[in-house]
Amino acid sequence: MPAKSAAQQKAAGAALSAKRGETPKKDLQGASRAMEKSMSEKELKELASTSRKGKPEHVSKD
Template identity: 75%
Template sequence: MPAKSKAQQMAAGAALAAKRGEKKKSELKEASKSMEKSMTEKELEEMASTKRKGKKEHVSKS
């Protein structure tokens, strides 16, 4: 599943780094912390590798 915004893509990258042990889990913030717990490494990798061109910074929650 591709990321819908730059923020989501960056959060997935941070969660992926923590899952791989490249970053401390305690350094994660809200979205990336829940992503790290609920998604597999493959899902995170797919979301983090989404191209940023044409993506919005943030997507509204509605």
């Protein structure tokens, strides 16, 4: 599933980095912390690899 916003893509990238051990897990905040705990590396990679071109920064929670 591709990311729906640039913010979601960035959070997935941060979570993926922590899951791989490239950055400390203690540095994660908010959505990226939840993503790291609840998603597999494969799912995070799919979200993080989504292009940001044409994506809004945030999507409303409707």
